[in-house]
Amino acid sequence: MAEKAYAAVLTEERHFDYRDVDIPEIGPDEGLLRMEAAGLCGTDYEQFDGHFAGTVYGTLPMTPGHEILGWIDRLGANAAKRWGVKEGDRVIVETSxxxxxxxxxxxxxxxxxxxxxxxxxxxxFDRIPHLWGGYASHLYLHPKSRLHKVPDDIPTDAMSLFNPLSNAVRWAAVKPNLKAGQSIVIEGPGQRGLLSVVVARELGAEKIIVTGTNADENRLKLARQFGATATINVEKEDPVERVHELTDGRKVDVVLDVSAGSTEPILQGIEMVRKGGNFVVAGVKTHNALNDFYTDKLIFNEISMLGVLSSDWTDTAKAVEILKNHWQELKVLCTHSYPIGEAEKAVRVLGREIEDGGDPVHIYLDTTIAP
Ligand SMILES: [Zn+2]
Ligand SMILES: [Zn+2]
Incomplete structure (x- = not known):
């Protein structure tokens, strides 16, 4: 067993250092995880680029990595009982x-x-014992951590999809109460949008419509491959008209907006959802405010608008079930992986600052390789 752990540390905006860290002593209520992979999402880029400065998320120095997969390395006796795991078990760790x-x-x-x-x-990072993030060889398991035991036979890349897939479970299905036979529009074919297609399909949704732009052609193709019944390029067709056509004027039961930046999909989504339907808002618009939005449309059509941020225990458990049955199919989303020593490159590819061979859909750090 290594005497030292190592961690990538974001010491200031846009700068990583690599540090050796002493492996902590593990008491009866706690544990230590040997990291396998850390999945990346938009949050990782926002952290790197300083968007969270001045907020509770903006602590520096910080080891990022909130989508955590690994093996139990050391475990206290009480913790083993409480978590129902043993040393060597493969687990995912809830962020909160x-x-x-x-x-x-x-x-x-x-x-x-x-x-x-x-x-x-x-x-x-300054908080003892320093190992609080996934961009590292090890993670400290606080007594109040929450773990899910996961199968050994799902490859690292596919397993690292668990976090966006948990989000998809909550955003596309649980929150809007999507049911078999119903219809959904998913605006934005990022990893969460594409995984929402799979969730809706598994639930038995009858119509699954995905929107994207010219830049998303490859992703719209993936959406159809995953079970979308129709895709719409909003730069070539009017998405509202097209949804009305595809549903014979009935509109859809659920709209999920997972598109970033533009507020246009919010205005369009309101025109796509049926009376009494649910509109889930998950795509971060940063500082873009919504103009020309008439709240009367929500009132007269009894549309529920729901903001969602993340997912929780039961959503993650459901995501693991989906992965058990469909990981082979979903692996195609795992386009890029990097060792911890290339954390900066990984985050910049994610933020589309640099290119590294093809469209980055899902990126993860392989944390088993020392920097
Ligand atoms: Zn994330
Ligand atoms: Zn609390």
Missing amino acids: IPCGDCIPCQDDRPIFCDENMGYGIRLG
Whole structure:
């Protein structure tokens, strides 16, 4: 066993250092994870680029990596009982570490826990024992961490999809209460949009319509491959008219916006959802405000508009079930992987600052390779 762990540390905006860290002593209630992979999403780029400066997410120095997959390396006796795992087990670790006592925790909203604990997002590198993020060889397992045991036979790349897939479960199905036989429009074919197609298909949705732009041709093709019944290039066709045609004027039960930046899909989505339907808003628009939005449309059509940010325990459990059955099919989304020593490159490819051979759909760090 290595005497030292190593971690990539974001020391300031847009700069990583690599540090050796002493492996901590593990008491009866805690554990140590040997990292296998850290999945990346838009949050990783926003952290790197300084978008969170001045907020609870902006702590520096910080080891990023909140989509955590690894093997139990050391484990206290009480922790083993509590988590139902043993040394050597392969697990995924929930990002949030809820205190269990505050109002949001009591209210079953652990992601809003007052204690502000969260791997790779809120806990800075300076806090002992330093191993609080996934861009590292090891992760400290706090007594209040939450783990899911996962199968050994799903390859690293496919397994690293668990976090965006958990989001897809919550955003496309759980929150809007999508049912078999219903219809959904998914605006934006990023990794979460494409995985939402799979979730909707598994649930038995009858019509699954995905929108994208000229730059998304490859992704729209993937959407059809995953079971989208129609795709719309919004730069070539009017998406609202097209959805009305595809549904014989009935519109759809659910619209999920997972497109980034542009607010146009919000205005268009309102015209696509049926009376009494649900509109899930998940695509971050950064500082773009919505103009010409008439809230009366929500009132007269009884449309529910729901904001979503992440996912939680039951969504992750469902995502693991989907991966067990469909990982071979979903592997195609895993386009790029990098060792920890190339964390900066990985994040910049993710943010489309640089290119590295093809469209980056899902990127993960292979944390088993030393920098
Ligand atoms: Zn993420
Ligand atoms: Zn709490």
